[in-house]
Amino acid sequence: MKKKLGLIVNPVAGVGGRVGLKGSDGEEILKKALELGATPESPKRAMDALERLAAIQNEIDVITYPHEMGEQEARDCGFKPQVIGSIQPGKTSAKDTIDAAKALAEKDVDLILFAGGDGTARNIYDAIGSTNIPVIGIPAGVKIHSAVYATNSRNAGEVALMYLQDKIKKIQDAEVMDIDEAAFREGRVTAKLYGYLKVPHEAKLVQGLKSGRTEGEEAALNSIADHVIENMEDDVIYVIGPGTTTRAVMQKLGLQNTLLGVDVILNKKVLANDVTESQLLDLIKGKKAKIVVTIIGGQGYIFGRGNQQISPRVLREVGKENIIVIAPQSKLSALGGNPLLIDTGDYEVNNMLSGYYRVVIGLDRTMMRKAE
Numbered sequence: 223m224k225k226k227l228g229l230i231v232n233p234v235a236g237v238g239g240r241v242g243l244k245g246s247d248g249e250e251i252l253k254k255a256l257e258l259g260a261t262p263e264s265p266k267r268a269m270d271a272l273e274r275l276a277a278i279q280n281e282i283d284v285i286t287y288p289h290e291m292g293e294q295e296a297r298d299c300g301f302k303p304q305v306i307g308s309i310q311p312g313k314t315s316a317k318d319t320i321d322a323a324k325a326l327a328e329k330d331v332d333l334i335l336f337a338g339g340d341g342t343a344r345n346i347y348d349a350i351g352s353t354n355i356p357v358i359g360i361p362a363g364v365k366i367h368s369a370v371y372a373t374n375s376r377n378a379g380e381v382a383l384m385y386l387q388d389k390i391k392k393i394q395d396a397e398v399m400d401i402d403e404a405a406f407r408e409g410r411v412t413a414k415l416y417g418y419l420k421v422p423h424e425a426k427l428v429q430g431l432k433s434g435r436t437e438g439e440e441a442a443l444n445s446i447a448d449h450v451i452e453n454m455e456d457d458v459i460y461v462i463g464p465g466t467t468t469r470a471v472m473q474k475l476g477l478q479n480t481l482l483g484v485d486v487i488l489n490k491k492v493l494a495n496d497v498t499e500s501q502l503l504d505l506i507k508g509k510k511a512k513i514v515v516t517i518i519g520g521q522g523y524i525f526g527r528g529n530q531q532i533s534p535r536v537l538r539e540v541g542k543e544n545i546i547v548i549a550p551q552s553k554l555s556a557l558g559g560n561p562l563l564i565d566t567g568d569y570e571v572n573n574m575l576s577g578y579y580r581v582v583i584g585l586d587r588t589m590m591r592k593a594e
Contacts, residue, residue, distance in 0.1 A: 225333075225386045227275070228326035228355075229286040229303070230346070231295055232338035233314055235264040235362040263530075263567055264362035265295055267375035268337040270569075271360045272299040274379025275386075282386055285329050287322040290314070316345050323349035331355065333422070335382050339363010340400040343370050347398045347417050356393050356420040358382055358428070361565060366527055367399035369431040370419050374526075374565040374572075377427040385422040392423040397431050429563075430520050442550040443470035445584040450514060450548060451475060451490075452585075459511040460487045461502065461540070463529045467516035467548055484531045499533045506536070512544040513537075517581075522557045524593060525575065526565030534568035542575050547591075548582040554589060562593035 272295060275282070284303040286292030289311045296303040307325050309318050319342055326334055327350045336346055337360035346357060359371035360378040372378035384390045395418040421428060447470040454460065462468050462485045472479035472487075479485050483496035486505050493505060513536075518527050524547055525532060537545075547562070562579065564572045580588040 225282045226329065226331040227282050227284050227382065227386065228323075228329065228331035228334040229268075229272075229284055229292040229296060230319060230322045230326070230334065230336040230338075230342075231264055231268045231286075231290065231292045232319055232336070232342040232345075232362070233262055233264055233290040235262075235338040235342055264337040264360070265290065267360050267362045267567060268292070268295040269299055270375035271335060271337070271372075271379035271382065272296060272301065274376055274383050276300060278383065278386065285326060285331060287318070287325075291318060291322060316341065319345040320349045326350075327353055327355055333358065333382060333385055335378065336360065337362045337375075339366055340368050340398075343368045343398045343419070344400045344416050346370075347419055351398075351417045351419065354420055356385065356422055358385070358421060361429070361526075364528060364530060366429070367401065367431070369396040369429065370398060370421050371429050372427055373429045373563055375567075376569070381422050381424050381427050384424065390422040390424055393420045394423040395419070396421040396428075399431070429523075439550050439552060442552070442584060443467055444474070445587075446548050446550070446582055447471045447474040449582050449585045449587070450546065454490065455512075456489060457510070458488075459493065459506055459509055461485075461506070461511060461513045461532065461536075462487065463513065463515035463532060465516045465528075467550065467553075468514055471514065471548075482528065484529060497531060499531050499536065502531055502533075502536050503539065506539055510544075511540050512546055513540050514546045514548060517547065517549045517553055517557075517562060519553050520556060521563065522560055523563045523565065524579075526563075526567065534566045534571040537566065537571050537575065542577070545575070545579070546582065547579045551583045551589070554581060554583065554591060562591050564593055 279301055284296050284301045286303045287307045288305050293305045323346045334357040358378050358381045360375045361371040372381050398416045450471050464482045469479050475490050477492050480496040485495050486493040515524050517524050564575050576594045578590050578592050581591050
């Protein structure tokens with residue numbers, strides 16, 4: 223008997239990332255993102271995941287929602303999906319995601335594969351949180367605190383493939399988290415646990431829960447900031463990524479900073495605050511530039527989570543040799559032996575950036591860590 227795979231794509235997930243809006247929840251934010259030239263990330267990422275399932279497309283039934291919520295992506299990958307429900311193309315909402323998940327549950331699917339961010343995971347939880355239907359998320363949002371997502375889109379497809387082939391037997395409860403986007407845009411992160419969803423357990427392919435700061439990090443941040451500042455070169459543009467670790471550099475220089483955005487400095491003075499991808503490309507074009515980023519605590523991401531303004535195009539322009547990774551030693555230790563992670567959405571760029579980094583953990587103190 224064929225296994226049944228439910229597919230849901232939130233077509234607007236992550237649309238605000240490249241243009242610096244830190245999310246896409248709400249009609250006004252979505253409208254603004256599109257006006258700024260944003261393009262959806264989730265359709266491509268959903269197709270990346272589905273391509274991993276091509277080998278068993280004759281052994282599974284794909285059930286999905288119409289048009290851009292899964293049908294289009296499935297057909298483009300060579301599947302012949304069963305399409306249920308109805309939507310207004312180009313005008314999808316959270317309710318459509320909830321309705322789709324409920325409808326797939328009624329079809330007794332073996333697994334739901336969905337593309338989105340934390341808001342999407344919360345919608346899925348609202349719909350099927352009381353059931354035992356397992357899910358795996360394709361990461362396509364700006365903010366991804368939840369532990370229901372694979373480490374990247376291809377690995378989401380790999381988890382689905384292994385589970386549908388009975389190669390993954392263990393199911394675990396994974397946290398569904400979401401934050402207040404209005405507070406997020408004002409520089410405050412207020413995360414809340416909404417519940418748990420069942421996820422096939424494959425530790426190397428599924429991301430962990432994002433963790434916050436630990437006590438005693440203040441001295442480490444100051445020491446890291448000292449190292450970055452002492453090694454800054456004249457007439458070189460520095461792109462400062464989001465986070466409290468990078469914020470310490472800006473504060474030490476006495477500069478205005480955007481906690482959850484990307485800032486640009488030259489000769490220790492602000493060139494621009496809270497830039498979009500296109501603004502960033504304009505600023506660095508034809509100039510020597512370096513990027514300063516930190517890791518996501520508990521997960522290990524250095525690109526692809528909350529810093530989408532530093533896009534594949536930006537990273538190609540700057541080059542791996544000009545990336546500076548900074549993090550307190552406690553964050554690295556918390557990752558155990560796991561590598562740093564890169565998920566830009568462009569696999570050529572991911573491969574270009576993979577390899578070893580000398581992570582700055584203090585003044586004249588570094589640790590070598592592998593990224594993949």
